[in-house]
Amino acid sequence: MSLSPVSSYQPLNEQTVKELAFKLNFFEEDADLSCQEIGDGNLNLVFQISEKGKNAIIIKQALPYAKVVGESWPLTVDRARIEADALKLQQIHAPDLVPQVFHSDELLAVTVMEDLSSLNILRTGLINRNPFPYLAEHIGTFLANTLYFTSDYALHPFKKKEYVKNFSNPELCKITEDLVFTDPFFNSETNDFEEELLPLLKDLWNNFTLKLEVAKLKKSFITESEALLHGDLHTGSIFADENQTKVIDPEFAFYGPIGFDIGQFFANLTFQAITREDTEGKEEILTILSDTWNVFSETFSQHWQESGDAYTKVNGYLEYVLNKAFQDSAGFSGCELIRRTAGLAHVADLDGIPEKDKRLNAKRKSLSLGRELILNRHTLSSIGELTQLIRKHSS
Ligand code: SR1
Ligand code: MG
Known part of the structure; x- marks a missing residue:
């Protein structure tokens, strides 16, 4: 052949x-x-x-x-x-x-x-309670560097538009548009959930304020070509051990809003904050989440000082960009929590819980936390407030 x-x-x-x-x-x-x-x-x-x-x-x-x-x-x-x-x-x-x-x-x-098979898939490692002491530093750096250096804040506009064209990814984007932003919020055929969750899901499907907020997030995903995203940054897209972290599988990459990658990573960490039963285990996850944000925002801000765009010197612009990315990330995170719980393509963090009562309890928490993140994202003004909201809904 x-x-x-x-x-x-x-x-x-x-x-x-x-x-x-x-x-x-x-x-x-x-x-x-x-x-x-x-x-x-x-x-x-x-x-x-x-x-x-x-x-x-x-x-x-x-x-x-x-x-x-x-x-x-x-x-x-x-x-x-x-x-x-x-x-x-x-x-x-x-x-x-x-x-x-x-x-x-x-x-x-x-x-x-x-070949990275000497490392673990992060989702499995977290479920098995392996330590990942460098995870926040590595993912915060990955996010800051890949997002900043592919954006208009760093690139000549011609180069940026060349990249936007090269990374046009309509079919994979449509999967996300359907499976993350649309299907879970309607009674769609692709949804996949235990019948005990139906009452809670009907509440979501009938919540028009929620749907309006998801529509705004979907619009942002579709229309804001801010930076080259990984596009599917869940904990199954990361290999790690105690020293190394490698982000794999960027087949969903495209130009989108900075908060999307951050939000997907936060949501997939949050499943662990929900499913771990001990306070120490939950807090370990919330610390990774807030450290990731801090490393991201500090590193992104350092890169920003080197930008050639005149507007990056205007007081308040960096804060606006970071605040938008932060609040968007909370909303995107809410969508990801809901889709991995009741849509197509579930996660082992939830489905791997053998006891039905515990599994359903964790899924109910994921759905209600997802709803709160989408609805209240604009009230969040610091990473501490976000982790407090997650803490409240995962205990
Ligand atoms: C049909 S693909 C289903 C999901 O798997 C990928 O990892 C993406 O998350 C996608 O939504
Ligand atoms: Mg993948």
Whole structure:
């Protein structure tokens, strides 16, 4: 078979992916390779290929449909190009915080990258109560650097618009528009919830003040091309251990409002604040959340001093930008809490609770906290007020 950077698209399997690895000269001709498909995400194939005693590589391939649903949900493989380009840009601005990309191929929708399997998926690590002492510093820095240096505050307007065009990602954005911002707030077919949650969900579906606020957040997501977002920054998109943090999977990357990535990360941390039963465990999460914000806002503010845009010298503009990002992040976080609880694509933090009563209790807290964050985001003026709101609803 023909497999090379100039071949046409074909889904790989454990045999053909080894042939590709040889063809791309990642291994000597006679190497005895082992290969496993290890993808546990919703959309792609992920192959880990190794030769005994040597570092493994990862070959990730986008499928032309959403794996989580099946071939009935076609999906562009252009997301592989977007992911590879986003990783390369993030590598420049946040070196050490993303995997190294060794090779990418648009036609095959393939990215070859560093194997990170010595680290844990953060969601699993948090559920298992592993310590992540550098998480806040690393994610706060990742957010500040990737968001600032891809924005108009840092870039020449021509460069910024070139990036906006390159990272146009309509199909993946539509998934978020539907699954995060629309479906969970209506009685939609894609929703997925235990019947005991129906009364609470009906309250959400009938709450028109809430719907108006979600409409405003969705409008901001669709229309504000402020910075290059990761676009899906949940705790399953991060590998970490006690020393390292690597942000993976930016296939949802596009130009959007700064608060979106921050809000998704906050929401996915918040599931742990809700599900941990001991105060110490909950407080550990709230500290990570507030430290992340503090590192983000301090680092972003330092970068801002170097901006060439005359308006960045105007008193109050930086505070306006940060305050908007903060309040938006609370609202986006509320949407993410609700969609991961009752929409499509749940999280193990909640669904992994074996006792039904405890699971439902945690889900009810997620739904009501989500609603409060969306409705009251404009009343929040500090990270302490946000963590206090989360504390109140998660105890
Ligand atoms: C059909 S994709 C479902 C979800 O998985 C991804 O990780 C995104 O969060 C998306 O919304
Ligand atoms: Mg993903």
